[in-house]
Amino acid sequence: MADELVPEVSSLDDIYSSVDQRERYAAIFDSFASKYNAEPEFLSRSPGRVNLIGEHIDYCYFSVLPMAIESDIVIAVRKNNDACLRLANTDARFPPTTVPLSASGAFVVVDKADSSWADYFKCGHLVAHEFLNSAAGPAAPVVPLGMDIVVDGTVPAASGLSSSAAFICAAALATLRVNGVTSVSKQELTAMAIVSERHLGVFSGGMDQSASVYGKPDHALYVQFKPELRCTPFKFPAAQPPLSFVIANSLVHANKHDTAPTNYNLRVVEVSLAAEILAHKYAVVIPQDSGIGTGTLRGFMEAYFAKKEGALPWDGDVDEGSRRLTEMAELVRQTFTIKDGYTKEQAAAALGVSDADLHQKFLAKTPVRFSKLQLYGRALHVYEEAGRVLKYLTTMLHPPSSPSSSDSIFTSLGSLMDQSHASLDTLFDSSCPELNTLCSIARANGSAGSRVTGAGWGGCTVHLVPLDKAEKLNAALREQYYKVRFPGISDEDIEQALVVSKPGIGSLVYTGGRPQI
Template structure:
């Protein structure tokens, strides 16, 4: 299945609502690159994860959907040795020039963080893909103007949307006119690793594979794939609220995101050691045993399709964690070394040098328990969504309970929620939401709320009055409209022909 190309804005649920934004993008491009004509546009959306956070980098399935906020790049090509990137929000994202000559290596300076680094991530993986096709490749010069509506730090995957749109733009500019969704996902999954962020592949896969009106069941083993599915209840909808507490994944990674990656990697190795498992692939981002790998090694390989078997295997691992990871308050380095039969130097070299982390204790029990319990909820949710519905009220209650249990574990086991996010969930649950949970990396960002069409007005009004106007007394109407995000499942990554410019 290839990335689609459109000649109009029909990939949006309400095309007319986006015309003024595209007209502004064209105007900005012409102001930045006088005399140039837009040749094509590359686009990729943000995503909201309905359930299954901090488990993708352990290769357990997740349930996200693409949403209509997105990143769009207007592109022209030339024969220069540079790519110039600009943005419709020039004050926040100033123009950058990236050399692409023979001696250019696109090196990312992690000490000098800028939005251009995210473009370089997309450029690097695109260049590697082009080199796979031909060793004699000379990158085209490009002039690009970006427009983004995915809030940065909002937990809706703005960085993934930007990296995927950038990759798609570079590939198309260099003659790759037909790329499969599988290939685009495969190469962009690792794009943010060049920034030192050891994420899984959910964000990129959801952004690429999204379909209008459908959520996605994304699997990582035995192979990466996204399966769209419709909801069995017609009056179901989601509200996504940006808490306006910004948590930049890159800047907070040493104590938040990357620390969870390291803790889960150590937990995987410690479980494997205690269970006497051997001969398994070291399949995590840190060359350790993933928690999915430990489960397959202990319970037998799960094909990812048999939900009953997956539920049985994960349930067994929850029991194993309770009995095996005995330091419930956290492990210090000495205790980890004893359990893994490593010296302090070996432990440091193996787990603490590849990505920077800061910690007092390593909460291996909590992180492993979260991964298995959250993975179990994903499969139970998929079972629910795949079954006939006799009672809408019971469906909403069951789905909502799974989301609420997820939020509790994100708060207490993964510690990626906080008091303000919990308060936002509580307001929603008291005013028409059946389930509310942090979505994405957490530590700020957005909350996704399950509700019905009938409850939507009360829920939205209550969130505005009791949260936004209370927490941010001077918030404007426009800011509120941006914070309460349209949650309709959206079309994934696509190309848009230059014909759209004539129609604006």
């Protein structure tokens, strides 16, 4: 894995299989030429992703099962000699901006308190700049070259399809390329992208970036974070009719940065606090390796079994992982007896520390707002969801045999997706009425399994459906959700909100020049 390089391609046929992208790419070249009176030197590109199962467990270091999609962020780039980043976007909602670069080699500044679309490029630029400095060694700081940039995206913002991760991966790749790094491993690009959103105050776990970089056509990705980052592609099982995935955008925007104090970052704090309370009760020491510098639920599981059985850390074996996760879920039920949430004082007492110490370790790391800390539901979801990922992967690797194999594949995988959604809705509280409605309509019209995908609180749902029922499902969602929820919505907007997705290729550099129409 470490030696697999981000590819360079010269043909659009090597990138896209389902939609002709020549007109889009020609328009990107036209936009660049009109703004900078020149052709771009290359285009960097990174896709969005849909997570099939394994939500909100990556930042606890449990494995997930996403796939890259063909919707993507494409960045056209040319170096300039003006010591600045000139940023433009083909979408008029995102105004152009210029970011000065320091002659001393100082990093660009990302303002958490006043973010704009350009900050996602700055995040990618910043971590790529750090990589350049690291590669240069103890010599003088690297002064990165200026860049003229045009961004074009087909991943809807705040949709749960990881537009931010795709943007940052493409931005980091573009920055490296302009500054002379023409060969970068997928592992290196993923590692720098994982930490990048923390500059915006979002403590993401790594699934989004891994899927965007490592995507492979016709494959899902089994992404493991321990004992090391590992992305293993698995081909989807054959079925008749074939499996397909419909992605339905709720059109409820859920900006992960803006809502982090009550949603995403609060969940990071809650699962970390739950891990520390479990460690305190069972008298084990756990690594302080979470994104906020605390313990994780994976760390507690490893320490618990090391003390109880002298067991080595879990190596990914499915049967052993299922056994351990089942016991972890039972410990959660026994430990967190206050099922409707802990006050700050109750949590501090369960951890055996003062209120001030709890605040300093967990609540001062990132702004969060809550009335009660939902420790039971959050921890139970993480352990049970990690178990569902293993069951999903097992079914993909060993699909049910005939006589009713296709029905059984749909039933088995679909049931796990439905269970995942129910857990995210009731235990993790990351769904919303619109997402629940989309899932209900889909299940009544051919979906074998439906769930929220991505961070939640809006964004997208994903539906497993036999290919011959996909159009019926789409028609039902058009009539029963979009036209009811958004009266007057255009057919074009509905078409953009509904995607029958194919797994796509990951991050790459395109050097094929302006396509011929």
